[in-house]
Amino acid sequence: MKIIIVNLFLLISSLSLFGQGVNFEALTFNEALAKAKQENKLVFVDCYTAWCVPCRVMAENVFPQKEAGDFFNPKFVCVKFDMEKGEGLELSKKLKIKAYPTFFIIRPDGAIQHMIVGGGELEPFINKVERGLDKKTSFTYLNKLYEKGEMTKEQLMIYMVVLQDAGERAKSKEIGKKLDSVLTEKDKMKKEYWPILEKSVYGSADFSLVLNNIAIFKKNVGGENVESYLYQNYSSTLNQLVSERPKDFSTRFTQIRKELEKSYFEKREKLEVSLDFCEAIANEDIEKIINLISRGNVELWSHTGKRASELLVHRASIDQLKNVAALECQYITGNESEAKRKFLKEIFVDFNIAARTMTFEEAFEVAKQRRGRVFIDCCDSDSPVCRYMSDTVFQDAELKRFMLKNFIYVKCDMKKQEGREVCKKFDVHVYPTFVVVNWKGGVRHKFTGIGDAEYFRSKLEDVFNGYTALECLEDWYNMGRRDKKLLTSYAEALASVKDSRAPGVVKELFRVLSDEERVSSRYWYIFAEKEYSPNGSDAEKFLLKNRTKFVEVQGLETVEQRLRDCQ
Template sequence: MLSFTVFGQGVNFEHLTFDEALAKAKAENKLIFMDCYTTWCGPCKYMTENVFPQEKAGEYFNPKFVCVKFDMEKGEGPELAKRFGVRAYPTFFIIRPDGTMQHTVVGGGEVDDFIARIEKGLNEKTSLDYLNKLYEKGKMNKKQLIAYQIALLDAYDKAKSTEVSEKLNAVLKDKDKMKKEYWPIMENDGYGSDNFKLVVNNVVTFRKNIGKEKVDSYLYNNYSRAIDNTMRRGAKEPAAQLNQIRQELANLDLEKKDQLTAKLDLIEAAVNGDVEKVIALASREDSGNDVWSIVSALTTLKPKATKEQAGRIAALGNKFIENAAPGREKAYLETVFEGFKIAAHTGIYFQELTYEQALEKAKQQRKRLFIDCYTSWCGPCQYMANKVFTQENVGDFFNKNFICVKYDMEKGEGPELGKKFGVRAYPTFVIVNPDGSIRHKLVGGGEGEEFIKRVEESFDDEKALGTSITKYNEGNRDKAFLASYAQTLLDLYDPAAKDVANELFITLSDEEKVSPDYWFIFDRKELSPKGSDAEKFLLANRAKFNATKGKEVVDTRLSKDLQRELMEILATKGQAIKATRFDEITKEVKSLKLSNEKSLLGLVAIGRAVKNGNVDRFLATCEKEMPKVKADKRLLNYYLSQLTTRGTDAQKARWKKIADKYL
């Protein structure tokens, strides 16, 4: 195996197996530096892209180590993770040629700081393995305990670190903690801890021993984090905490105190719910606040902002987005301020996204998609778009709960999405889970509050379509469930409704079939078409159905198809209709002995006259039969009036009298 180290470059990670790395380390009398990472780990990527490529890193690591890296989720990574007890990412090991661990560092850092942490592992007396063994012997002095605690903190060993910390506190005095060698431990204790208070109360001594820059940076960072933490969910008495910090800063000579005071003013306004003050401070060029503090304060107040205030915040965000670095930072700010743009919008905010983009956004924001499947010619679609979706209460509900998109089912990706979602009528509204599965589906619109209530059913596992599909596919054949599922599919014009209803029909007893609970099977032609077992049962048990549903309801169901056919005959001018068909309908009507028999036979007579084409005969038939007919008067007027357009003035006048009297 031939390899060489290239100087003047970053860390040279070699493509070796772990055993090959051990063999090479033994041959070259080197230690192994092993980077344990994952592809999704942000700090891992930072080290790979920003630290290890530096020349300084290469100059330090390449001469001293055989450098290798392993993805802990691929190849031999999982086995190595188990072997060395990897619990966090990134984890870095210094390993001897015999395969034993000498030192561990968890987490990255800037190049100088990271090299200093690794250097401790090269020095046997400050390496984790040496100190572990020494501690087990119970023979550690104060200096060694300090070194051990630092090594444990670097290795992210919380349990052992807590144990050693207690022993240190028992033997160390404040003057010991002020020494330079103890500073790495002090740095790990944040605002409010005893060590932090020690630094604040003895800042002059710490600056002298440690250096002003390091001490001031420690104080600034911890005060900054403490201020930010007051906005966290569940923060205890945030206003009192901010006031305490303000008092402490007043007595502290700190170089960047003005920046902390500016952050205090901003966060205090946010904690107090003062939207106007936060907007004013965020708008100032000289506010002294960084963009992330401003974004955090604005986001906290989002639920309290009016639409007008949300609009101003969205406009303010353009400045921050423009100045942001390309990539994640800019994308994050765009998402944040788009939220304010949506909050400022009256009505539903439909986003212009492809379906894949919308789905990706749903995953990121952990929201469902609300999809409006429409066509340009659909009247109800236009009504929803112009009258319902523009309402403020409707927008507030949908914008809060969904990412909203709309697609024309006849353009672009609409036809494909129509097939995917089984769209058979317009408008159809589909609610999609972030994983792309259908949660719920609705056909037809409705007024604002009514429509919201229909959509709220998607939140209920007992009513959501997606849940029903899952239950059905998993074998649930409970009668009540099948009844509910069949009716849901029926409302969606889904042909699967017939199959589900058939399954239900087969399981029902004769007594259950005539129950009002299952009348929907017989009431809808789609579920009990002509010649089906369901229709046969209805005809055979008509008297029982009359008792449970009422004769008029049952007769209406039996006559519905015949009346529909007769109305269609009247609507289709010029179509050849065989006289025998009128004879067949007449025979069927009389055999059923329907309560609206006279109405149906009247329509048969009028139909014959229409197809005959003789205006006088048509008028005479209407005068005789119209008093008996009970049908849609508006449609009858529209269909029948067309026959008289070519008649004489007398015939037209005669028709007008009929229409005025009966239609």
């Protein structure tokens, strides 16, 4: 009775074990060999490191699967070693490991039978292990056979694949070339030689062989394999033409179009749409790109979408970008793939930025995610100056590229509710005023003024200058600096935008200026603006006392006009 209970317990434990994935045992290497000999099994060794991401994927996602346990546990004594700790350090040298993860099938006598470098999905990985289980398709056996020079074409084919599995890419490529030289076209159409053909690229003789014999290849190697092969080759070629834009790109697009028209495979129509899209991108045909995008085909974004979005952002008009941005909901809600939705959201964020359709709050959220800066155009829609900046200066192609690269642009009209709130938040009183806000919400810079695109670009350089950006000037001031240079820069920056802090800083500046400096043109703004030299102030008293000197510099009319305000 006790024997029956023990046997039942062992049977239940065995079934439970097999249902829990691969059973990696806590054994030394020699203990694993001894157990394998006793149980008439092979040893499966997982050589990993703690920092290796593919190693963790295999350990956490692949080996715990029930199907993995069902395959490995009856055939192997399974062990794993960290190659940077304990016994792993010695094994790493003994097994001559060059990459992680590396897996070995080892005989009970310690001889290596097979080797696999790299992980992957369970089913393909099991296929690689099965080749190692069969002595005649194992890594060690085929190596010895090749050294003797006794391989058939079929064995060369298997050897090429096994070398690739083992991470011996250079030798696998060498075998592939040797094999290719002895194979006839009839051989290449057989299923066993498909691995060598599926690595061929567009324009090669092997690619032409597949293209001209689609039906035969579908019958021999499977329709899905052939469809995927043709689609991937054409897609990568189209992407290359878009990214590299060679001199003969137009001729090559025409050639691909002719090939697709003469061939038939299920994904041909998808490729024809991609061809139209890529050709439009290469030709920088904005209207055609938008026309194709407006059809709502998500596949268009799969390969060349980033290049198309960059082209539109920099070359399309504001109205065109608004039309594209309006397609966001159609694309994102109609896409089941989370990865594609995320990718598309990023693209449409760029469209909305370029189309200037974002609110400040939306733009600030993007800035926080990207750790970027928001550029706020605080304007008055009725102001001719603001309209000039919007319709002329901000349309300059070079300035537009600079702005899109460095800022998230937002336009806030002070005649609208949001505009009034933003202007109040950032102490804006004159229009246009331009405010640059960092991703933490602080003001990096604030300035006003009008000029051409080149002048405006020069003003933007202050944002990146640690000595001229308003944020930096404020930091120095708050740390107690009160030298003339700092106070001059800070007061001018604040006064130019009518910042509420300006009067206090201007007052401090006045105190450190010499009499000669006070009457110079540079500092006239202190006396010209009554808020900086109010009635009874030291600045006003200085103006009245030195009226003659100011007239010599500023002119009688200018000074008299200001003095009338003093009365």
